[in-house]
Amino acid sequence: MNFIxxxxxxxxxxxEHLLISFLAxxxxxxxxxxxxxWVFYKPKARRIIMPTVNxxxxxxxxxxxxxLIPLVGIGLQxxxxxxxxxxxxxxxxxxxxxxxxxxxxxxxxxxxLGSTPQQLFRHVYFPLALPSIxxxxxxxxxxxxxxxxxxxxxxxxxxxxxxxxGLNTMNTPLIVTGSLGISLFAILGDKFxxxxxxxxxxxxxxxxxxxxxxxxxxxxxLGILAALVLxxxxxxxxxxxxKDRVITVASxxxxxxxxxxxIMSQLIENQTDINVIRQFGIGGGTTNIHPALLSGDxxxxxxxxxxxxxxxxxxxxxxxxxxxxxxxxxxxxxxxxGLLGMNNTYAIAxxxxxxxxxxxxxxxxxxxxxVAFDFGAEFEFFERADAYPSLIKVYPFNFAKLxxxxxxxxxxxxEEGKVNAIDAFTTDAQIEALDLQVLVDDKHFxxxxxxxxxxxxxxxxxxxxxKTVLMQLEGKISTESMRKMNYxxxxxxxxxxxxxxxxxxxxxxxxx
Amino acid sequence: xxxxxxxxxxxxxxxSYDDKVVLKDFSLNIDTGSFVCLTGExxxxxxxxxxxxxxxxxxxQGDININGERLxxxxxxxxxxxxxxxxxxxxxxxxxxxxQNMIYCLTLLNMSxxxxxxxxxxxxxxxxxxxxxxxxxxxxxxGGQRQRVGIIRGIAHHPAIVxxxxxxxxxxxxxxxxxxxxxxxxxxxxxxTFVMVTHSLSEAEKLGTAIVNM
Numbered sequence: 001m002n003f004i005x006x007x008x009x010x011x012x013x014x015x016e017h018l019l020i021s022f023l024a025x026x027x028x029x030x031x032x033x034x035x036x037x038w039v040f041y042k043p044k045a046r047r048i049i050m051p052t053v054n055x056x057x058x059x060x061x062x063x064x065x066x067x068l069i070p071l072v073g074i075g076l077q078x079x080x081x082x083x084x085x086x087x088x089x090x091x092x093x094x095x096x097x098x099x100x101x102x103x104x105x106x107x108x109x110x111x112x113l114g115s116t117p118q119q120l121f122r123h124v125y126f127p128l129a130l131p132s133i134x135x136x137x138x139x140x141x142x143x144x145x146x147x148x149x150x151x152x153x154x155x156x157x158x159x160x161x162x163x164x165x166g167l168n169t170m171n172t173p174l175i176v177t178g179s180l181g182i183s184l185f186a187i188l189g190d191k192f193x194x195x196x197x198x199x200x201x202x203x204x205x206x207x208x209x210x211x212x213x214x215x216x217x218x219x220x221x222l223g224i225l226a227a228l229v230l231x232x233x234x235x236x237x238x239x240x241x242x243k244d245r246v247i248t249v250a251s252x253x254x255x256x257x258x259x260x261x262x263i264m265s266q267l268i269e270n271q272t273d274i275n276v277i278r279q280f281g282i283g284g285g286t287t288n289i290h291p292a293l294l295s296g297d298x299x300x301x302x303x304x305x306x307x308x309x310x311x312x313x314x315x316x317x318x319x320x321x322x323x324x325x326x327x328x329x330x331x332x333x334x335x336x337x338g339l340l341g342m343n344n345t346y347a348i349a350x351x352x353x354x355x356x357x358x359x360x361x362x363x364x365x366x367x368x369x370x371v372a373f374d375f376g377a378e379f380e381f382f383e384r385a386d387a388y389p390s391l392i393k394v395y396p397f398n399f400a401k402l403x404x405x406x407x408x409x410x411x412x413x414x415e416e417g418k419v420n421a422i423d424a425f426t427t428d429a430q431i432e433a434l435d436l437q438v439l440v441d442d443k444h445f446x447x448x449x450x451x452x453x454x455x456x457x458x459x460x461x462x463x464x465x466x467k468t469v470l471m472q473l474e475g476k477i478s479t480e481s482m483r484k485m486n487y488x489x490x491x492x493x494x495x496x497x498x499x500x501x502x503x504x505x506x507x508x509x510x511x512x
Numbered sequence: 513x514x515x516x517x518x519x520x521x522x523x524x525x526x527x528s529y530d531d532k533v534v535l536k537d538f539s540l541n542i543d544t545g546s547f548v549c550l551t552g553e554x555x556x557x558x559x560x561x562x563x564x565x566x567x568x569x570x571x572x573q574g575d576i577n578i579n580g581e582r583l584x585x586x587x588x589x590x591x592x593x594x595x596x597x598x599x600x601x602x603x604x605x606x607x608x609x610x611x612q613n614m615i616y617c618l619t620l621l622n623m624s625x626x627x628x629x630x631x632x633x634x635x636x637x638x639x640x641x642x643x644x645x646x647x648x649x650x651x652x653x654x655g656g657q658r659q660r661v662g663i664i665r666g667i668a669h670h671p672a673i674v675x676x677x678x679x680x681x682x683x684x685x686x687x688x689x690x691x692x693x694x695x696x697x698x699x700x701x702x703x704x705t706f707v708m709v710t711h712s713l714s715e716a717e718k719l720g721t722a723i724v725n726m
Contacts (some may be wrong), residue, residue: 105603112566112597112675113617113665116589123616127607200607209609209647 005495009162010177015232016157017185020076021141021148022229024083028140032088033133036095037121049092057089061147062283065154069288073297074279079156083147087140094136098129127203134197141189149182153283155250155298159185164281168253170429170490195221247459247466248277250292250301252285255486256344256427260302260477262500264453264470270504271469280496286311293456294332300455303336304344306447308454318447328454335460337453337467338474342427342482345449346387347438348375349424351414355437362442363395366421375399376419378407387423394445426479429486451477476507519544519705520565520673525574527560534560537574540724544672547699547706549716552726558709561726562675565707566595579672593621596674596704601682602662604650610661611646617669635664638701639694656687660694667698676708680715692718 035053039046059067064082072078102125110124152160159181166174196202201218204210210218247268251261258280265276279298282289286307292298309318313327321339328334348363350373360366366373375397382388382404391397403419410422411430424431426438453470460467485503488494522540526533534557542548550558563569564576567588576583578591596617604613612619614635615628623631636643639660650658659679666674679695680688696719699706710716716723 105599106605108568109597109599109603110605110616112563112568112592112595112599114589114593114595114620119620124605203607207607207612209612 005497010159010181012236013157013159013161013178014181014185015236016161017145017148017159017182018228018232019236020079020083020151020156020158021145021185021189022225024080024087024144024148025141027080028084028087028091028144029137031084032091032136032140033095035088036092036133037099037126039092040096040099040125046096050096053089053092056085061086061150062153065150066284066288069154069291073295074154074156074282074288074292075297076156078154079148079151083144083151086147087144090136090139090143091133092136094132094139095129098132098136099125101132102128127207130203130206131197131200134193134202138190138193138197141193142186145186145189146182149178152281153253154288155279155282155292161281164253164283165258168281169255169258171493192221192225245273245463246275246277247463248279248297248299250282250289250298251278251280252289252301253281253283254285255429255489256482257281257302258496259482259485259489259499259503260340260451262496263473263477263503264300264302266497266500266504267469267473268466272463272465274463274466290332293334293454296456296458299459300453302340302451303454304449304451305339306345306449309447321450321452329457333457334454335457337455337470339450339452340473340477341451341475342477342479343448343450344425344427344479344482345441346381346446347424347426347441348421349414349431349436349438350421352435352437354420355439360437360439362440363445364442366439367395367397370397370399373399373421374401374403374419375421376403376405376410376413377423378410379404380407381423391445394443427482427486429483429490432483432487433491451482472507477503517544518542519579520707521577522561522564523574523577525561525564525571525576527557527564527569527571535564535571539574542673542705542707542722544705545703547708547719547721549720549723550707550709550726551711551713551716551723554711556726558726559677562677562707562709565673566592566597566675593617593669594672596666596669596671598659598662598666598674598676598679600678601655602650602658602665604658604661604665606650608649609646610648610650610653613650613661614646614664614668616665621669631668632664635668638698639664654687655683656691659683659687659691663691663695663698667702667704671704673705673707676706678709678711681711688715695719 035049039049061082064085065078068078068081072081106124106128107120110120115123148158149160149163151158152164159178162174162178162181166172166178195218199214201210201214204214205218249261249265251257261278261280265278268274268276282292286303289298289301290312293301305318305321305324308324308328309315313331321336325336328336348366350360350366354360358369360369377388380387382402399421403413405413410424411434413419414422414436415434424436424438430436431438453473455466455470485499488499489496518541520542522538525535525538527535538561550561552558560569564571567583567585570585581587583591605616608616611632614632618628618631632646641657641660645653645657650661653661662679666676680691683691692715695706708719
């Protein structure tokens with residue numbers, strides 16, 4: 001990624017992060033303070049509201065994002081609801097306890113001097129509860145800014161996107177920059193609320209007894225915040241997204257999906273006048289993307305046939321592709337636009353050198369030589385009935401030794417020579433990086449996970465030209481070329497944008 | 513006593529907190545311009561009586577009348593605006609300046625800033641406070657200064673009656689003495705009725721025109 005690209009990528013994420021957390025803070029402050037005041041005056045409401053607010057806080061935030069998807073879909077709305085519900089606790093509690101702890105003799109004095117209940121609230125309860133409210137606000141601010149980092153999982157954007165993209169594509173600098181950005185942001189947010197709290201600045205301003213220097217200090221801080229919010233608004237201009245001709249391309253949180261999403265997006269941008277919104281790295285993958293397609297939040301993504309049969313249609317056995325297309329159309333009004341050519345399924349890989357030397361090409365070849373191999377795989381592979389236990393019934397492997405290890409350690413183990421055969425996914429970048437040979441599943445044991453474009457029928461009706469444009473990709477991305485592109489992303493640290501550009505150039509579709 | 517008008521009457525009042533009876537069938541007439549001191553053991557109901565007089569508490573039986581009008585929950589806030597209230601150590605609002613505390617009752621009555629300023633200028637010499645203190649906050653004052661501010665707050669709106677709940681109890685003897693003199697002189701210069709709760713009989717004897725031992 002060149003410097004300008006990188007800067008503009010992070011500026012976008014920062015702007016999104018600022019706007020999401022600012023909006024959430026605005027809502028949570030208004031609601032939190034209002035609820036806190038309400039429960040102070042209404043003991044009956046308090047008995048229901050306080051446990052509810054406590055309960056909301058105990059729901060793991062990731063689960064809450066997921067639980068809301070069937071109700072409000074993915075994106076900003078979902079993120080805001082979670083942030084607000086989650087941020088309520090400190091503000092509601094501190095508002096309530098701040099009011100409760102106003103000294104009785106002051107309430108007595110104000111009442112005795114003739115204050116109405118409204119005046120009592122305005123002159124005594126609220127200003128005296130303010131320090132407590134502000135310290136609650138401080139906690140909520142830090143929490144909301146940090147939690148906004150997770151909003152990227154449901155496609156709401158923000159600095160979390162950099163972290164998740166980094167995690168999914170093995171890009172450590174992205175993870176570090178995203179994390180540091182969020183920390184810095186949280187510290188600044190905390191400092192900002194701190195300025196309202198310090199020297200009772202806000203309390204003094206509300207009571208009209210602030211020193212001019214206090215006023216100037218607070219107005220300066222508010223001005224900086226307002227300017228940042230305004231600049232972010234102008235920079236990402238969320239209103240411009242409400243265009244007539246627009247399509248939302250989604251991807252799962254894995255390397256090849258970022259690349260494929262980018263290839264589809266650029267192809268559409270290059271050859272049509274449709275505007276593309278990229279919603280890449282949606283947390284939970286199919287589980288969250290498929291419902292979002294049905295609700296119309298997302299328009300298209302790349303799915304795998306095996307996942308479609310098993311996880312979407314809930315069928316154990318796979319029928320042919322035409323039947324898959326038919327069922328998608330009948331059940332979901334979604335279309336499969338052909339298959340890309342690649343098959344990202346389970347595989348067994350061995351070092352290229354051994355494969356050449358012993359002339360091992362297929363699983364059946366490996367059976368004959370299996371006593372010379374130490375096989376390493378993740379715990380799940382040995383455990384699942386449809387994996388190793390079934391595999392050895394079809395291919396009677398007799399490995400010298402079996403090594404159970406964490407999924408992330410398999411490639412490390414084969415690199416260091418601790419094992420010399422592992423299970424793999426066919427498009428893994430490390431196969432390329434470590435010069436491994438993927439063996440051919442000659443008896444076709446593993447199900448197919450062929451990649452294809454799934455798109456909403458309504459979108460195709462709206463933009464009929466899309467079909468021809470996207471069908472150009474049919475059969476053009478082989479398992480090997482996908483593996484190479486994953487290698488470019490994960491090992492050579494090229495960006496999905498660059499990789500997609502290069503790929504489309506070979507297809508003959510240069511940027512205009 | 514001369515044939516003075518009665519400003520406040522307590523008629524056969526009974527008041528209890530939950531099951532504990534604090535006042536039973538209690539009656540009292542207070543004349544305009546008098547200085548009534550309520551004394552007695554702690555728990556005898558003297559503070560309760562004071563809070564009944566400005567409607568912070570409403571009696572279970574009997575009634576309180578101010579200028580012939582019965583004090584009820586509905587008119588209590590209205591009535592309180594013609595009553596001053598001075599508490600122990602002033603009970604000043606810590607988030608308001610000295611000046612804002614002084615004009616608290618005037619702002620409740622929506623008086624103009626000029627009128628407020630004028631009234632405070634009038635009162636400051638009376639309590640021996642300098643102008644410099646006006647923009648300070650209560651925690652920057654001494655105990656005696658705080659109570660002087662509390663006194664101004666209690667009388668600024670020209671109340672007909674001023675209720676005081678142990679106003680000098682937390683002060684050192686010297687300050688207490690000077691404040692007693694101050695209140696006495698204010699009482700003598702105005703026609704305001706004072707009702708003060710105190711546990712000190714000597715204070716009651718010094719200030720009171722009538723002492724009610726409860």
